[in-house]
Amino acid sequence: MQEIASIIETHGQAVDQWFFSGQSPYHFAHSQGLITEEHAAYPPLHGTSFFGALLEAQYQEEKLIRSASIDTIVPKEIEGATQFHDFKNITFSTYPYEGYLEVEELVSFHRTRFLNKEADVALTCIHAVQQKLQAQGIPCYRVVPTNIAIQMVFRLLIGRAKSEKYRNAQIAIIGCETIAPSMSIQHEPQHSFTQKEKELDLQKILLQMTRAVQGSLVKMGDGLFFIFSTRGELERSQETSSFDDTVNHIALDTGLQVRMGLGVGATVTEAEDHVRLALQHARRYEHSMIVSVNEDKEIQEHVPGEQSMSFSVRSLGEEWMKRFKEAGISPAIASRIRAWMKRYDKDTISTHDIATWLQSTERNGRRVMAELESIGFVTICGEEQSGGRGRPRKLYRLSE
Template structure:
């Protein structure tokens, strides 16, 4: 069965994308959705998300509007590049015989404009640029161009938004539309097609959730009435049954404190994150006990169960009421639904790093967690204070780990920072194999 790719945009953009998408007709089914204003992208996605596997938007504006409402990594759009700009410049200069000196731009990155003008040996001092990330209201973009034109600062306006282009034209403002080239569309359509095939494969994987309720045996042993313990067990089963029904799964109970829930990755991921989080909250509400949840994905039941137990082990090590996930590649994700969530692997294929970790007394899992925190911070370094906060450990333990890594060539001190309160400066580490300098 071919995956369905929803193509969203104004009529001319959708027609162009459909033309290119025909090259992939043996792998995907194209489903067009035409709008008048990019703001309509949200309702299109919400109304049809159950029928579409991957979304392909005409540009960054509709994508930014719809992104919060689509699955992670299931939305794509072709970027505006120098090739798109060159075509517009040819239309202005050769077709319409107009000057390229005083122009206003929106949407396209400033670097693309400046580089293209430089390569064409065109002056840039009179250009007006309005690049942005995500979404800007079309009325704001229109006003930007219109004001510049009325103030006689530009002769032509170039926009990446169809509704802005249309309104400028209606008011007699010389304007041109930036659209992606077929090459840009083709490249991104190939990525979208490959992603849809990966998602189809992943959705058929086995998912196993292992729910462990802590201190259940202690709670039941305190009960003087066996019926009370029995009623509590039935209430827990009712909560688990309700959740299993939502994910079209089944479950078995192991003892009084553990449930194993079976489903597929596709049906589990179709559920909102809140549904999974609510499972722990409901258990905590009726038992007043902490619980942890490990989720495992795998091609086989054995693989999924192994990953689920690994995820549960990480959850138990981290904190109470924690959810961790291990995917089919062994990548650990979590704590889920936590601002300090990270992704890390348990494997390292560099024998030199493995040897140094053994000398440092740091296990592979801890090292990859440290790397994941450093990547999450997005500044290429971290302090013991930050590491302790993210991994839920003491600062003393974090300092020991970073110091041991530094001593054995797996980190280097790159600076210091002064804490907000009185205290010694904190050392800043860059974690990773330190290359020997000649």
């Protein structure tokens, strides 16, 4: 097993997908953090997989096998295969397990069954187990995946690799926009020399980011910059420096607050549409916000230093989209409310919750909930005291 770590560490950068010979080496590598489920696979062992080993045992031992011990394969698979092929007279002692198991534990299982006359032969899926048992004089035969299972896994891995290359080649556009100070704290005009100097400092930081993602920096207007790159380069750069780091770096070095948007798409037009949509969502907040929109129009909002929240307008379905359009209500607000309720594990919400989440007044929260109630997206389910004088707040629940 130690060779696995060495092989993966040596060739990891050059390999897109890993093919493992079986369950044990795969789960060993996974448990060590050497691979992910998306980048590796192994051929499964079905009930029919052990027929070859059983036939070999009959031939080599020159006798009719009446009992056998077998590891890894679950009893249900063995029972199904033996009943289908009418092998009811053979008794199997099984040792199924998930993940990775030490070789000595499997060797002990087979040895005990053989010495207790409970198994004529041992059938194992692990090469090291076979070697140790044969060295002890115990007849042991290796169960290997069928050719069909191996071919299916190869097709899966090739399909994954092609999909990953297509995904990495998608266009990614990073949008960075300065947040204008509110009038109450604005000490200097937005077009002052000081402001322009800050934007030049901002541009230097964005140039460093552009170099990291092998991209191209374009100034789109006052305080608005786009970086054109690919999804693969962007994700690779995020392994060493996140958007959080960039936003904090900008705030410390320039004194500017920025909002960032990320748009991904199959074409430049689609990616630009998505980055503008991301910035549009980010403008709802007066503080720094990072918003990304992918090719499925799934939106992810993230405040630097806090947990991200994802939602998708498309998940509402065509019928709801039609209702929102007819009522003139933004479906994005409904999607965000549903995502917030899931995130905070809430069954009911009040207008105060909505005002807090949307960072607006409670009056606006009442207006939003009244509009959602009018189309049946939410229903009134009770009331709660506001904590002060005045009428109690209404409580709402999402409609089924």
